[in-house]
Amino acid sequence: xxxxxxxxxxxxxxxxxxxxxxxxxxxxxxxxxxxxxxxxxxxxxxxxxxxxxxxxxxxxxxxxxxxxxxxxxxxxxxxxxxxxxxxxxxxxxxxxxxxxxxxxxxxxxxxxxxxxxxxxxxxxxxxxxxxxxxxxxxxxxxxxxxxxxxxxxxxxxxxxxxxxxxxxxxxxxxxxxxxxxxxxxxxxxxxxxxxxxxxxxxxxxxxxxxxxxxxxxxxxxxxxxxxxxxxxxxxxxxxxxxxxxxxxxxxxxxxxxxxxxxxxxxxxxxxxxxxxxxxxxxxxxxxxxxxxxxxxxxxxxxxxxxxxxxxxxxxxxxxxxxxxxxxxxxxxxxxxxxxxxxxxxxxxxxxxxxxxxxxxxxxxxxxxxxxxxxxxxxxxxxxxxxxxxxxxxxxxxxxxxxxxxxxxxxxxxxxx
Numbered sequence: 001x002x003x004x005x006x007x008x009x010x011x012x013x014x015x016x017x018x019x020x021x022x023x024x025x026x027x028x029x030x031x032x033x034x035x036x037x038x039x040x041x042x043x044x045x046x047x048x049x050x051x052x053x054x055x056x057x058x059x060x061x062x063x064x065x066x067x068x069x070x071x072x073x074x075x076x077x078x079x080x081x082x083x084x085x086x087x088x089x090x091x092x093x094x095x096x097x098x099x100x101x102x103x104x105x106x107x108x109x110x111x112x113x114x115x116x117x118x119x120x121x122x123x124x125x126x127x128x129x130x131x132x133x134x135x136x137x138x139x140x141x142x143x144x145x146x147x148x149x150x151x152x153x154x155x156x157x158x159x160x161x162x163x164x165x166x167x168x169x170x171x172x173x174x175x176x177x178x179x180x181x182x183x184x185x186x187x188x189x190x191x192x193x194x195x196x197x198x199x200x201x202x203x204x205x206x207x208x209x210x211x212x213x214x215x216x217x218x219x220x221x222x223x224x225x226x227x228x229x230x231x232x233x234x235x236x237x238x239x240x241x242x243x244x245x246x247x248x249x250x251x252x253x254x255x256x257x258x259x260x261x262x263x264x265x266x267x268x269x270x271x272x273x274x275x276x277x278x279x280x281x282x283x284x285x286x287x288x289x290x291x292x293x294x295x296x297x298x299x300x301x302x303x304x305x306x307x308x309x310x311x312x313x314x315x316x317x318x319x320x321x322x323x324x325x326x327x328x329x330x331x332x333x334x335x336x337x338x339x340x341x342x343x344x345x346x347x348x349x350x351x352x353x354x355x356x357x358x359x360x361x362x363x364x365x366x367x368x369x370x371x372x373x374x375x376x377x378x379x380x381x382x383x384x385x386x387x388x389x390x391x392x393x394x395x396x397x398x399x400x401x402x403x404x405x406x407x408x409x410x411x412x413x414x415x416x
Contacts, residue, residue, distance in 0.1 A: 001033075001038070002029055002032045002033050002037060002038060002039060003038055004029070004039075008025070008040060011025045011167070012025045012026060012029060018068060018069035018070065019068040019069060020064075020065045020066070020068030020069045020070025020071075020166065021070055021166055021167065023064075023065060023068060023070070023163075024070055024162070024163040024164075024166035025163075025167045025169070027159065027160065027163040028040065028160070028163050028164055028169055028170065028171065031160050031171055032171035032172070035171050035174075036173060037171035037172045038172065039172045040167075040170065040171060041133050041169065041170055041171075041172040042133065042168060042169055043133045043134050043135040043168060043169065043170045044074055044075075044128065044132050044134060045074055045075045045076065045077075045126060045128050045132070045134045046072065046074055046075075046076040046077075046134065046135045046137075046161060046162075046165035047076070047078075047079060047121045047136040047137055047141050048076055048077070048078050048079055048108060048113055048137060048161045048162050048165060049079045049136075049137025049156070049157060049158060050079075050137065050158035050159060050161055051078045051079050051081045051104060051105055051108055051117070052079065052081055052082050052104075052357075052361055052362075053081070053100055054158070058104055058158060058159070059103050059104045062104060062162065063103065065107075065162065065163075065166065066107050066110045066111050070111055070166045071112040072111055072112045072113055072162075072165040072166055073165070073166060073167065073168040074165060074168050075114065075126070076113045076162075076165040077113065077114050077121040077124065077126045078108050078109075078113045078114065078115055078116050078117050078118075079117070079119055079121075079137060079138045079141075080117055080118065080119050080356060080358055080361060081101060081104065081105040081117055081356055082097075082101035082104075082105075082357060083098065083102060083105065083356060083357060084354060084355050084356045084357050085102075085105065085117070085355075086331075086356065087355070090352075090354065090364055091357065091362050091363060091364055092364070092367070093362065093363060101362075111162070111166070113162075113165070116330060116332070117330065117331065117355070117356035117357070118303045118329075118330030118331075118332070119138050119140060119141060119301070119303050120140070120141065120144075120302040120303040120305070121138075122144050122145065122148075122149065123231075123303070123305050123330075123332070124330055124332040125332070128145060128149055128151035129150075129151065130150035130151070130257045131150060131151070131152065132151045132152065133151075133152050133153070133176055134151050134153045135153060135154075135156050135161060135164035135165065136151075136153045136156060136161075137155070137156045137157060137158070137161040139155060139239075139242035139243065139248075140235070140238050140239035140242050140243075140302045141302075142155045142156075142242065142248050143239070143241060143242040143247055143250060144234070144235060144238045146175060146181075146248055146250075147234070147249055147250045147251070147252060147255070147256050148231070148234050148238070148252075148255065148256070150256065150257035150258060152175055152181075153170075153175060154170075154171075154173070154174040154175050154176065154248060155242075155246070155248050156170070174248075175248055175249055181218060181258065182218065182266055182268065183218050183219065183251045183259075183265040183266065184214075184217040184218050184219070184267070184269040185214055185217055185218075185219045185220065185267070185269045185270060185271075185272065186220045186267050186269065186271040186272065187209075187213060187219050187220065187221050187222070187272050187274060188222045188223050188272065188273045188274060189206065189221065189222070189223035189224060190223030191223070191275070192223070192274060192275075192279065193276075194227065196276075196279075196415065197223070197224060197227040198227050199395070199414065200232070200233060200236070200375070200395060200396060201375060201394070201395035202233075202279070203229065203233040203234070203236040203237040204237065204239065204240045204375065204376060204377035204378075204393075205279055205282050205286070205377065205393075206274075206279070206282075207236060207238060207239060207240020207241040207242075207243075207244075207377055208240040208241070208285075208286060208377040208381070209244075209279065209282040210237070210240070210241040210245070210247060210250060211240060211241040211242065211243060211244030211245025212244050212245055213245075213272060214245055214247055214250075215245050215246060216245070216246040216247075217269075218249050218250070218251065219241075219247070219250055219251070220251040220259065220262070220265045220267045221250060221251065221253065222253045222262055223253075224252055224253065224254065225254035229252075229255065231305075232305055232307060234255065235302050235305075236302075236375075236376070236377065237250070237252075238250065239301065239376065239377065239378040240377030240381075242378075243377060243378040243381040243382065244381055251265045253265065279415075280415065283393060283415070286380040286381070286391065286393035287391060287393045288390040289370075289390035289392050292407040292408040293408070294323060294371050294372075294373045294402055294406075294407065294408055295324075295365075295366055295371050295372065296325075296366055296369055296371075296372050296389075297321070297323065297324065297325040297326065297372075297373050297374070297399050297400075297403045298326050298328070298360070298365070298372050298373070298374045298379050298383075299312070299325065299326065299327050299328065299374065299376065299396070299399065300326075300328030300329050300358065301328060301358055301360060301376040301379040302378070303328055303329045303330050303333070303358070304327050304328065304329040304333065305329075305333060306336045306337065308396075309327060309329065309337055309342065312327065312396070313345060313346055313349075315396065315397055315401075316346075316400055316404070318349070319349065319404045320348075320349050320404075321349060321351070321400075321404055322350075322403065322404065322405070323350075323402075323403055323406055324352055325350055325351045325399075325400075326352050326353075326354050326359050326364065327346070327351055327352070327353050327354065328354040328355075328357070328358040329353060329354070329355060330355065330356075331355055331356070350403070359372075359379075359387070360378075360379055360382050360383055360386045360387055365387055365389055369389060370388075370389060370390060371390050372387070372389040372391055372392070373391070373393075373394055373398075373399050373402055373408070374391055374393060374394075375393070375394060375395055375396045375398075375399050377393070379391065380393045392408065394408075394410070395411065395414055397411060398410060398411055398414070
């Protein structure tokens with residue numbers, strides 16, 4: 001049984017709220033009942049994952065809420081949709097599907113969501129504080145919010161995410177509760193070479209390994225304390241772990257606010273010592289294609305930051321790519337790039353920006369292509385099933401050198 005406060009019961013009864021808010025409250029309460037939650041918890045922000053068109057039901061659901069007067073009651077950002085609203089023809093979909101995808105994105109805007117259209121809201125101004133209760137969707141964003149920011153959220157999916165945003169409430173279960181945030185497994189990377197632990201390409205691979213080792217449990221990662229990982233590296237790690245597993249919280253010792261040191265994580269469980277062979281095996285598993293042929297480069301899952309876009313510019317060194325380079329990013333990044341013409345300079349060198357969406361969730365990659373190279377463990381994990389393209393994983397440097405050469409280029413020294 002879910003114990004509701006008097007004000008929550010009044011919303012559910014439609015006494016103090018419009019019909020749309022009452023509907024949202026009914027959904028949140030029903031979900032809480034199914035999840036075994038005994039109460040609801042007030043949340044202060046939401047990131048809505050249900051903006052991507054998967055079928056008419058999602059569109060009709062959101063439009064029904066909007067027509068019934070529902071508005072989000074907390075700051076709410078939007079995840080990627082199925083369209084680049086700034087460049088509609090970039091996505092190859094039939095007119096009817098395009099219209100439905102647009103209606104879904106528009107319905108979220110009508111309900112007061114901030115039209116951020118990014119899978120990295122934490123780099124677009126949404127930065128909940130330590131201990132704040134939130135209701136976020138999008139697996140990498142959930143993992144980042146819990147792991148790096150110390151906020152508290154479960155992985156909220158389509159339909160429930162917008163309902164929580166409207167009600168300002170979420171089921172009180174799982175990672176909203178302190179006891180569920182305890183570490184269950186230690187993953188020790190401290191014996192790996194320090195230079196490797198500082199490489200950008202190491203972090204998506206480590207994330208993919210963590211996801212496979214931890215599954216749904218809360219892992220504790222030791223050994224990165226001296227590596228001083230940057231935010232984009234942590235972003236890549238969280239995305240990898242949330243893709244190959246169900247990770248929603250990773251205690252990274254020295255990074256996660258709840259784990260300033262190993263003892264603070266109060267871990268109960270085994271310790272796995274990560275070896276170079278385990279890293280190499282995970283890295284290789286992210287590639288399905290063999291040979292030197294590459295049809296496109298896909299970057300930005302999660303969405304690329306300003307720093308990452310500038311890194312591409314530095315690596316290109318004024319050289320034009322022989323194959324398409326797709327950079328998926330948000331409007332907040334494009335606004336910054338436009339200030340010094342970095343967007344135009346990159347476009348002149350063969351970069352195609354994908355805004356509001358990404359190449360693995362909607363048809364953008366070349367139709368006649370078969371192989372996509374990426375530095376993203378998330379792209380590599382989902383590429384084959386979502387696009388039919390075989391992924392090849394590499395560092396950002398390898399991706400850019402391959403793009404310029406028009407064939408696969410490997411840096412033999414990178415992983416030594």
